[in-house]
Amino acid sequence: MLLEKWFLKDLKYFLLTCKDRVSISKVHAVVITSGIFSNGISPCQLITSYFRTADRNFAHTLFDSLPKRGINSWNAMLIGYSRGNDPLEVINLYKQMRLERVKPDSSTFTVAIKACTSLMDINSGKEIWKNAVECGYGDDIFVGSSVLNLYAKCGKMDEAMGVFEKMSKRDVVSWSTMITGLVKSGKAREAINLYRRMQKEGLEGDGVVMLALIQACANIEDLKMAYSLHAYMIRRGFHMDGVAQTSLIDMYAKYGKVDIACSLFRTMSYKNVVSWSTLISGYARNGYAGNALQLLIEMQSCGFEPDLVSLVSALLACSQVGFPLLGREIHGYIVRRRLDVNQNQVLGTTLIDMYAKCGLLSRAHVLYKRMSSDDIILWNTIIASYGIHGQGEEALSIFHQMIETDTKPDHVTFASLLSAMSHSGLVDEGRYWFDVMIKEYKIQPMEKHYVSLIDLLARAGRVEEARSLIGSMECEPGIAVWVALLSGCINHKKFSIGELAANKVLELNPNSPGIYALVSNFFATAKKWDEVAMVRKIMKTGGMKKFPGYSVVEVNGKLHAFVVEDKSHPQYGEIMGILEEMENEMRDMGYVPKTEFVLHNVEEEVKVQMLRNHSERLAIGFGILNTGNGTRLVITKNLRVCGDCHEAIKFISVIVKREIIVRDMKRFHHFKNGRCSCGDYW
């Protein structure tokens, strides 16, 4: 049979798109019987077609049966295996080809280097790159880009940059390989600068570049840059696909701009589980627990099944506001969905963290015991969990277990450990492990480590030692360091070092009323009334942004939030009644209101009223009114517990014979029988 020209054309077109192996075999048969491999359809076209059907065996049989295998047939095989995600076979074929002394071309080298990249085999990749240069393909833009990607994926950005700078021609792909590589290796600034260079050379980025730039902007602290990138994309009329939109949502959420993130999300025409999860996590990260949990529910009502990421973010929201009931419910949902906590380290760790932060340390411990594998973050989490509950000894013992399993502690481990010790008064242990951290583990102490250690020393009254430790710091001591020292000075009435600390704190212009309250409290303790007045004046004229304090209490499965002086609450009158009633009893027991915690220039009696109206007091009053005798109360406060409230709650725990647990931004306070687990320091 002789094939007409038009028929040949049809067959070639047919082969380009056909995905049915039987049809391809038929064409194959026609081609063989008419003997036209040389002047019509080539074997490599058939090989490519066979690969498209995912039938490698047919392709391989054909390839093996060829009497003479030219470069195109070899390349068809390499590309076929490359597309079929079989890099090992690509490398094998490449080696075989070299043995048979077939001369590779640009495609061969490109695909072979790409295979090495998938295998993260930098040495073979370099070897092939050397071959390519020897064969005269050192300046080939495809080969070059695949080498850039090889280095980038293996984390060798410096070497990638070396090759990049030597390239005689570059296109969008080579630039984008570099930009993406820089972003992935945490060099967001450099990525953005490289894009500027690319623009100077007259090139504009495409979707791949934009995606990398969005991620770059999400990883730096430069809101202006983020805005201008977004504006630039809009100006250029850039088509945003779902991935780009989701990345933008994430970027805005990382800047705390949840409103923008939300409106972007609302305008998305095709949402998927990832876009829902991104916004949920954005809300949770920024403290909008209610919005996060609401969105989880909305997501389900829109027919999306929450994935691990959205569940983890929702759990994060629960731990922030201290909502153990909902946290347990989500845990139940996870079990019902048969999502194995042991199969997902992140989920397990988040659950442990949630239970601990919601005051259920024993549940956290049970889960921790059940985890079949451990990693550094799990260890850090459980150590921190015991730490915030004031169980420093237990934290230390878990730290020892961690070392026994040959897990190397990192800076987070030591931060948790030191903070655990500072919450339990393990002074000498703290000093010891601080030194071990530096000498044995070669971890440069960061400010957070100093803060814990200074807090620990100052609490124990060793303020001179704490002071000299600050002097030895390599980094500039920040406000947290001086605050830690100042707190100790108040408790131990160390006025001269305290004054130094107080002035340092003021010099650093704290933007937090709580810190000014502490400074004022110090001056009041030292009976320096002029200074107390000065602090008040700074607060008044400073135009300080007040972060509203609130307390949340879980009563009968529902969360109830209170702000200071929450008169809008239907039970406000009753709550005031019980608080006043208790206060009379407390005074008989020796309670004296610490009015220096009120920074308003008002009558003494008004100050007492203001203290009574603190959100944690209201939450406790509400809890006492609405739960049965002896019920344990768990309160979560977004700021630190006020010093007067701390004192008052000790008395309240005696009067109502209840365990009261207050979690503030730092730690847990277990009040029982007139005592607090944190000692007398808050």
Add this chain to the structure above:
DNA sequence: GTAGGGTTAG
């Protein structure tokens, strides 16, 4: 015909 990406979580 061969090169670059794929967003979210502890």
